Every structure is written in structure tokens, then in C-alpha cells.
Amino acid sequence: MKTIDTPNAFKRLQQDLAEFAKERDWDQFHNPKNLVMALNGEVGELNELFQWLTTEQSENFPAEKQEALAHELADIQLYLLRLAEKCHIDLEAACDRKMALNRAKYPVEKCFGKALKYNEL
Template sequence: MTKTTSPFLRLQNEMTEFAKARDWEQFHNPKNLVMALSGEVGELAELFQWLTPEQAANFPADKKEALAHELADIQLYLLRIADKCHVNLEDACDKKLALNNEKYPVDKCYGRAVKYNEL
């Protein structure tokens, strides 16, 4: 996928235009964006806070839209932080997946929830 067709890049560009139109660029530094992201992650956690594991796995239909909004907020803040820090998030994700494949070989970690240094 080329950069010009990347959904990440499209969203980053839209977020930049959204912020510029509101004169919010002045507030969108990495520190402030990370703080905002932390708040959104807290709002996501709140949706799951008192659910049983079974309820969480079958998230209540009447709360799905709220879940989608929180996930979108988190994704958009991540993209904004990456943009401000000049990180190609799509490339970073590809590299991290490759690294995780090395750190967690199937034959050593299959069915085990342990950190790579405990395999």
C-alpha cells in the first residue's frame, strides 16, 4: 500500500485539517495529545469495568456505539501523536508485528501467556 492510499495517512490529514480549522494546532503537541489519549483509554476501560469476562466477550449491543466512539477516539489520537512525532504508524506496526513474530515463536509460546523472556 502506498502512502497516498494509506487509510492512516488519510485520517492523519483529515485530523490536521480539523485541528487547523479550529486553531487547535497550538494545543496539539505530543504531551497534550498523550494526556488526551490517556483520558480516552480511561473512558474505554470504564465501558468494560464491571463486566464479567463473558459479558466483555459478548459486548452489550446497546453499548456498541459508545465502544466504537471510544475506539475511534483512541485511534485518532494515536494517529495524531504519530503525525506530530513524525512516525509512520503503519510502518511501525508492520515492524512491531515482525519483531513480535521473532520474540514469540509459535513452538515456544503456543497457549502460554508469558513474556518472551520467560519462554
């Protein structure tokens, strides 16, 4: 069930990333292992932005840090897209398949309002 129609947004970004890397001769460094390591580093930077915030603060992220948050989220998305490309994964199709699996594993009538894993429902 698609609700957002962004035709080829992932593919466009992947092409931009591939060109960016090629122009800098960085493709030689963009193997799956290195990309996973870089992705992990960016997730760590995202963690730092939320570290020590209360739940309320994290839900009302400080306005002065919004741009930093946007940059970290973008870094994560870009590395993820590059990794998917290098691993020959159509990320949009994979997300659609995963959402279908999640809907089957977490039917509304069983999980509504519950924070349980599917095998505990």
C-alpha cells in the first residue's frame, strides 16, 4: 500500500551519489563493508544528538539543532542508498515487501496499542 509517490527518488539519489563518488575517485572505497562501517558511524552521530535528552525533549527536538539532525538523517539515508546500490538491492521494492511482511506479522486487531514482538502477540 503506497501512500507517497516519489517516482525514482531513490534511483536519482543513487545516481547522484555514484557520480559524486566517481568524480572524486572514491568508488574504490565504496565496498559494502566500508559503507556499513560509515553508516554505523553516522548512526552514532545521530545517537549523540539524542543522548541525554528526556523523552519530552526528544519529541520536541531543539530548534537550534534541527539542521544538525537533518544533516545526520541525510547522511544515514545517503549511505544506506549507496550500500543498497552496491549490493544490488532495489531499496524501494525491498521496503514495500518488508511493509507487507510487517502488516502480516502485526495485524491491527492483535497488536493495537501493544509494544510486543510478533511472536508474543
